[in-house]
Amino acid sequence: MTSELDELYQSVILDHNRAPRNFHKLEDATSHAEGRNPLCGDMYDVWLKVEGDRITDAAFQGQGCAISKASASMMTQVVKGKTLDEARRLFEGFHALVAGDRSQESVLREAALPAKLEVFKGVRAFPIRVKCATLSWHAMKQALETAGR
Numbered sequence: 001m002t003s004e005l006d007e008l009y010q011s012v013i014l015d016h017n018r019a020p021r022n023f024h025k026l027e028d029a030t031s032h033a034e035g036r037n038p039l040c041g042d043m044y045d046v047w048l049k050v051e052g053d054r055i056t057d058a059a060f061q062g063q064g065c066a067i068s069k070a071s072a073s074m075m076t077q078v079v080k081g082k083t084l085d086e087a088r089r090l091f092e093g094f095h096a097l098v099a100g101d102r103s104q105e106s107v108l109r110e111a112a113l114p115a116k117l118e119v120f121k122g123v124r125a126f127p128i129r130v131k132c133a134t135l136s137w138h139a140m141k142q143a144l145e146t147a148g149r
């Protein structure tokens with residue numbers, strides 16, 4: 001990766017950190033989960049609105065480092081409008097992306113992650129940051145499990 005790309009990626013993360021998308025409580029949410037990362041101090045609430053088999057809205061609130069906040073911001077953008085199965089595949093794919101586990105490359109291909117999530121590839125080199133990047137995704141998956149019950 002060139003340093004120019006590094007800078008581009010950093011600017012994407014800084015932009016989402018400065019102006020997180022879907023950063024509010026979702027009053028008509030159908031499910032909710034919390035994510036806590038004591039290693040870094042990241043704390044988020046994630047809300048989903050699930051109608052039938054589809055996530056029609058997603059939002060989050062909380063505080064933490066730039067990586068955790070940017071990741072949560074993009075996660076809410078990416079899962080909105082997706083079916084529950086698609087959202088689960090995105091979770092698996094995102095996990096494979098940041099963990100950088102070669103055995104999971106087929107999972108990564110199948111998930112067909114939006115290109116903008118590639119910015120989080122850089123956390124592979126920093127195991128503690130992997131937790132920051134995946135925190136809100138774990139909360140989203142947890143909220144999915146309680147959805148539609």
Ligand code: ZN
Nearest residue numbers: 040065068132
């Ligand atoms: Zn963090």
